[in-house]
Amino acid sequence: MATTAALAETAALVGDPARANMLGALMDGRALTASELAGVAGVAPQTASGHLARLAQAGLLAVASQGRHRYYRLASPGVARMLEAIMAVAEAAPRAVRPVVTGPRDAALRAARTCYDHLAGGLGVALADALTERGHVELSADGGVLTDAGAAFLRGLGVTFDGAARPRRGGRVFCRPCLDWSERRPHVAGAVGAALCARCFENGWIRRLDGTRAVAVTPAGRLAFRSVFGIGAFSPG
Amino acid sequence: MATTAALAETAALVGDPARANMLGALMDGRALTASELAGVAGVAPQTASGHLARLAQAGLLAVASQGRHRYYRLASPGVARMLEAIMAVAEAAPRAVRPVVTGPRDAALRAARTCYDHLAGGLGVALADALTERGHVELSADGGVLTDAGAAFLRGLGVTFDGAARPRRGGRVFCRPCLDWSERRPHVAGAVGAALCARCFENGWIRRLDGTRAVAVTPAGRLAFRSVFGIGAFSPG
DNA sequence: GCGATGCTACGGCCACGGCCGAAGCATCGT
DNA sequence: ACGATGCTTCGGCCGTGGCCGTAGCATCGC
Secondary structure (H helix, E strand, O other), rough: OOOHHHHHHHHHHOOOHHHHHHHHHHHOOOOHEEEEEEEEHHOOOHHHHHHHHHHOOOOOOOEEEHHHHHEEEEEOOHHHHHHHHHHHHHOOOOOOOOOOOOEEEEEHHHHOOOEEEEHHHHHHHHHHHHHHHOOOEEEEEOOOEOOOHHHHHHHHHHOOOOOOOOOOOOOOOEOOEEEOOOOOOEEEEEEHHHHHHHHHHHOOOHHHHHEEEEEEOOOHHHHHHHHHHHOOOOOOO | OOHHHHHHHHHHOOOOHHHHHHHHHHHHHHEEHHHHHHHOOOHHHHHHHHHHHHHHOOEEEEEEOOOEEEEEEEEOHHHHHHHHHHHHHHHHHHOOOOOOOOOOOHHHHHOOEEEEOOOEEHHHHHHHHHHHHOOOOEEEOOOEEEEEHHHHHHHHHHOOOOOOHHOOOOEEEOEEEEEEOOOOOEEOOOOHHHHHHHHHHHOOOEEOOOOOOOEEEEEHHHHHHHHHHHHOOOOOO
């Protein structure tokens, strides 16, 4: 069976620590230069170059040359989903041998971060809880849906999603649940999650922290999340 | 960041051809013995034993001793989803270098097969199309839902799903869409897909083909799929 | 009890692949 | 035009890990 060979090839690409570091750094959906990726991977530029070429050729990364820089990003949302799925399994693994001291940077990641195109961590889960509590979304392990009330609510916030993601013939707007690796609970992903996240950035409610996936809630955002969603403090862990 | 190390470890486990063959053989949800898995992997028993021990320790496989046999199976649906996600990315890769002669066995797999606990391939997609056409389910890339009419329809067929999977407070029954690697289109997975698949086996509409994931449609099944779902012939490729 | 079967543990062989130094091209700045 | 920067290619070193032969332990059949 030829298909398991392809399975092994793709998995082996992710299975190298240096490449895994690169992919992890790209999971927030941004594009990074080869040098930056060499830095996060902890390898020399020429080593990183080889890794990036392989990842691009395999269709995991897309590359855009711009001046003398080359920007690499995840080739598709499917790649991000794959990485999520692997991390979910890895996280579920018996942790016996790995107490893992979670440093301060890790704490920031757990509090609030982006996950390719949507929000995750404590903030992401709190938003999902608030939306669920008010009947705006319904989530389960198998899927999720944005209710009519939820659609109206988000429209009121100025959140817009392209019509491409909604099923033809006036069906429902689905929102993909994404299992959070730190919270172990689902949060809102898919087109709805991406649009909501984008709006939060536009409104200045959150901003990126240094050069990582972690995001910080601004003072304005703190007010907004409290008044709009009823979120006071969200669990940092 | 410690999390990318776990990502790499898990991916590396899948990234070996022998182990990938084993995992692929287990994707239909059955449990196989160590010897059988050594056979599909094409390695000696002692080599397979080492691989299986590593996969089990990492939480990818569950093992049950029974007499002098040891039965290995996927540890959770999450592992199956991870493998699906990797195969989806691998399948989307530029195929330039790989014309891949699809043998007769491959053709049977493409026509109809199980995917952990539900139906995939030509039959799975045809069922999803029929259910969608009649308004019984709605599917999109981000999620899916079983309509009230669909729930009644499946109840009439004797399909039963446990209440655990349905969200609390009388919400909708979701059905997870699973991107088919051969058809490149979504089919019905999740709790609904699993229950429907189980019912098809119970009714004798389909049966397993030799020792693979492929299934054959019985004469009775051919009649049933035509009369109940309006499926005449489903695409073999 | 005895051999056969299924599985696992150990040891050594070997090769695939990651790593960097050196060198070669592009592009940008002045 | 010149050097500096960013990226890639090539070549060789070396360690990790897959592989099987041999051996050891449990279970089954008679």
